[in-house]
Amino acid sequence: MNNILVCVKAVPATTSVQVDGQYRLKREGASLQWNIADESALEAALSLKDKDGTVTVVTMGPPKLEAPLQDLLARGCDRVVLITDRLMAGADTRATAGALRAAAKRLGPADLILCGRRAIDGETGQVPGELASALGIPCVSNVEKLEWEKDRLLLHRRLETGVEVLSARGPLVVSVCEYAYSLRLPGILSMRRARGKTVERYSAADLGLTAEQCGLKGSLTKVTAMESKFPGLRNGPKETDPAKGIQALRAMLREVQP
Amino acid sequence: MSQEILVLCPFGLDAGLLSKAAELLPGRVRAFVPAREQAEAALYGANIIHTLNCGEIVDEAALADLLAEKLKLWGSSIVLAPATIRMRNLMPMLAWKLDAGLTADCTALEMAGSDLVQTRPAFGNSLMASIRSLSRIQMATVRPGLFRPAARPNPKAEIIPESCHIREQRLRHVAFQPFSQGKPLSQAGIIVAGGMGVGSKEGFRKLSVLAEKLGAGLAASRSAVDAGFAPYRCQVGMTGVTVCPRLYIAVGISGAVQHLAGMSGSEKIVAINSDPKAPIFGYADYGIVGDWETVIDQLLKEELS
Numbered sequence: 001m002n003n004i005l006v007c008v009k010a011v012p013a014t015t016s017v018q019v020d021g022q023y024r025l026k027r028e029g030a031s032l033q034w035n036i037a038d039e040s041a042l043e044a045a046l047s048l049k050d051k052d053g054t055v056t057v058v059t060m061g062p063p064k065l066e067a068p069l070q071d072l073l074a075r076g077c078d079r080v081v082l083i084t085d086r087l088m089a090g091a092d093t094r095a096t097a098g099a100l101r102a103a104a105k106r107l108g109p110a111d112l113i114l115c116g117r118r119a120i121d122g123e124t125g126q127v128p129g130e131l132a133s134a135l136g137i138p139c140v141s142n143v144e145k146l147e148w149e150k151d152r153l154l155l156h157r158r159l160e161t162g163v164e165v166l167s168a169r170g171p172l173v174v175s176v177c178e179y180a181y182s183l184r185l186p187g188i189l190s191m192r193r194a195r196g197k198t199v200e201r202y203s204a205a206d207l208g209l210t211a212e213q214c215g216l217k218g219s220l221t222k223v224t225a226m227e228s229k230f231p232g233l234r235n236g237p238k239e240t241d242p243a244k245g246i247q248a249l250r251a252m253l254r255e256v257q258p
Numbered sequence: 259m260s261q262e263i264l265v266l267c268p269f270g271l272d273a274g275l276l277s278k279a280a281e282l283l284p285g286r287v288r289a290f291v292p293a294r295e296q297a298e299a300a301l302y303g304a305n306i307i308h309t310l311n312c313g314e315i316v317d318e319a320a321l322a323d324l325l326a327e328k329l330k331l332w333g334s335s336i337v338l339a340p341a342t343i344r345m346r347n348l349m350p351m352l353a354w355k356l357d358a359g360l361t362a363d364c365t366a367l368e369m370a371g372s373d374l375v376q377t378r379p380a381f382g383n384s385l386m387a388s389i390r391s392l393s394r395i396q397m398a399t400v401r402p403g404l405f406r407p408a409a410r411p412n413p414k415a416e417i418i419p420e421s422c423h424i425r426e427q428r429l430r431h432v433a434f435q436p437f438s439q440g441k442p443l444s445q446a447g448i449i450v451a452g453g454m455g456v457g458s459k460e461g462f463r464k465l466s467v468l469a470e471k472l473g474a475g476l477a478a479s480r481s482a483v484d485a486g487f488a489p490y491r492c493q494v495g496m497t498g499v500t501v502c503p504r505l506y507i508a509v510g511i512s513g514a515v516q517h518l519a520g521m522s523g524s525e526k527i528v529a530i531n532s533d534p535k536a537p538i539f540g541y542a543d544y545g546i547v548g549d550w551e552t553v554i555d556q557l558l559k560e561e562l563s
C-alpha cells in the first residue's frame with residue numbers, strides 16, 4: 001500500500017503578466033492552468049500508486065480552482081484538497097511551504113510527496129525543499145523517472161552532467177521534471193468513482209495557521225521593485241552573402257574562444 | 259553588527275560567485291569548499307576556508323542539517339550558493355532550518371546598507387524583481403557562471419578542515435550515467451542552438467559535430483525537441499534551461515518569446531535564418547540570412563582545414 005501526496009500549483013496560462021501595487025502577480029484576470037511540471041508529478045503519482053494506494057492532491061489558490069480540481073478526480077486522483085484563504089495571498093515560498101506542511105500533517109502520513117520541480121511563473125523550485133525540511137524528511141529534486149523496487153524507490157535524477165540513480169526509502173519529497181510524464185485523460189472508471197466526491201476546502205484557521213504565518217505577512221522575502229523587461233532589441237546588421245557572414249562569425253568565435 | 263558572507267560550494271567552487279562576495283564585503287568572506295579546491299578559494303578572495311573532506315554526499319538534506327548546526331557557530335549574515343541543481347535543492351532545506359528568506363537564481367547582487375538586494379528574473383525573463391530578505395540571515399542562490407572570477411590572492415586565509423559523518427543513509431547512490439556531451443549548457447561559453455529550420459536529426463548531428471569542434475554546448479528550441487531532433491536536456495527557454503554564454507549561435511530558430519526567455523541574456527547573439535523577416539534577427543547582434551546548412555558546412559570545412 002502506498003499513499004502519495006501531490007502538491008500542485010495553478011499558473012497563469014499566458015506569458016504576459018501584470019503585477020499589482022505590491023508586486024504580486026495579478027491572477028484575477030488571467031486564465032489558469034496546472035503548472036506543467038506539476039502535471040508530470042501527478043501522472044507519476046497515478047502510475048506509482050498500487051491497488052490499495054491513494055493519490056491525494058493539494059493546492060493553494062483561489063476558490064475558482066474547484067472545477068479543475070474536480071477534473072483531477074476524474075483522472076484518477078482519490079482526494080483533492082484546496083487550501084484557500086484571503087490571508088494566504090502574496091505568500092513567498094516559505095509561507096507556501098508552511099501552508100503545505102500544515103495540510104500534509106492534517107491529511108495524515110504520506111509515503112511519498114511529489115511536487116513539480118519548478119513553476120513557470122515564479123521559477124524558484126524552492127517549495128519542495130522547504131516543505132521537506134519542515135516535515136523533517138529528505139528531498140530529491142529534478143527527477144525524471146520513479147519506479148518501485150520492493151519497498152524502496154528508484155529515482156532517476158537529472159543533474160547538469162548526467163543522470164544519477166538513487167535508491168530511496170520513504171517518506172520523502174521528490175520533485176519531478178516537466179515532460180517526464182504526461183497526465184492521463186479522464187477515464188470512464190475514474191469518472192464513475194469520482195461521482196459524489198467533492199473538493200475538500202481548508203482555510204488558514206482549519207490548518208491552525210495565524211495571519212502572521214500566512215501570505216505576505218508570513219513571508220521572509222519582500223519584492224521591493226519590479227520592472228518589466230522584455231529582451232532588448234539589438235537589431236544587429238544582417239548579411240546576405242554567406243561567405244561574408246561566415247567571415248564575421250569566425251571573427252566573433254576567435255574573440256570568445258580561449 | 260558586523261556582516262559576513264558565507265559562500266557554500268560543497269560540490270565544487272564557483273570562483274565567480276566567490277569573487278562577487280569578496281567585492282560585496284571585502285575581507286569578510288567565508289567559503290565552504292571541497293578540500294581539493296582550497297587553493298583556488300584562497301585565490302578568489304575567501305578569508306576563512308572550510309575544507310570538506312569526505313566521500314560522495316548523496317543526501318543533501320543531511321548536509322543541510324550539518325550546515326545549519328555550523329552556521330549557528332559561524333554567525334554568517336548572508337549565505338550564497340551557485341544555483342546548480344544540487345544547491346537549489348539544499349538551500350531551501352537550509353533556509354527553512356535557519357528561518358531565513360531565500361531568493362532563487364539571482365542574476366545580480368548589491369549591498370544597500372546591511373541589506374542584500376537580490377535581483378532575479380521572473381516569468382520567463384519578462385519581469386526583473388528586486389528582492390530583500392526580512393530575516394536575520396539573508397540567503398540567495400545565484401546563476402552559475404554569471405560573474406567572472408577576479409583573483410584576489412589571500413595567502414593568509416585561515417583554513418579549517420571539516421569532516422562530515424552522515425550516518426543514516428535514507429538515500430543510496432546506485433549509478434551515474436554521464437551525458438555524452440560533457441559540459442553543462444548553463445556553463446558553456448559558446449552555444450550552438452538549432453531549431454525547426456534544421457529540419458532533422460541528421461541536421462542536428464551536423465550541429466553537434468560543429469559544437470564539439472568549437473568546444474561549445476549544443477542546444478535546441480522546444481519545437482526541435484518536440485520533433486525529436488534533440489533530447490529535452492538541450493531545450494533552452496521558458497520551459498527549458500536558461501543560458502548566458504559569451505556567444506549564442508541560433509540556427510534555424512524563429513525567435514519566439516518563450517525561446518528568447520532562455521537566451522536573451524547571452525553576451526553576443528548570432529542568428530542564421532533563411533527568412534529575412536524572422537523575429538530572431540531583431541534580438542541578434544549579427545544575422546546571416548541564408549540556408550543554415552550552407553553556412554554550417556562551410557564552417558565545418560574551415561574547422562577541418
Ligand SMILES: Cc1cc2nc3c(=O)[nH]c(=O)nc-3n(C[C@H](O)[C@H](O)[C@H](O)COP(=O)(O)OP(=O)(O)OC[C@H]3O[C@@H](n4cnc5c(N)ncnc54)[C@H](O)[C@@H]3O)c2cc1C
Pocket residue numbers: 452453454455456478479480481482493494495496497498509510511512513514515516517520530531532533536548549550551
Ligand atoms: C507555455 C509555452 C512554453 C514554451 N516554452 C518554450 C521553451 O522553453 N523554449 C522554446 O524554444 N520554445 C518554447 N515554446 C514554443 C515557442 O512558442 C515556439 O513554438 C518555438 O520556440 C519555435 O521553435 P523554432 O524557432 O525552432 O521553430 P519555428 O518557429 O518553426 O522556426 C523555424 C525557423 O527556421 C527557419 N528556417 C527554415 N528553414 C531554414 C533553413 N533551411 N535555413 C535556415 N533557417 C531556416 C524559419 O525561417 C523559421 O524562422 C513554448 C510555448 C509555450 C506555449
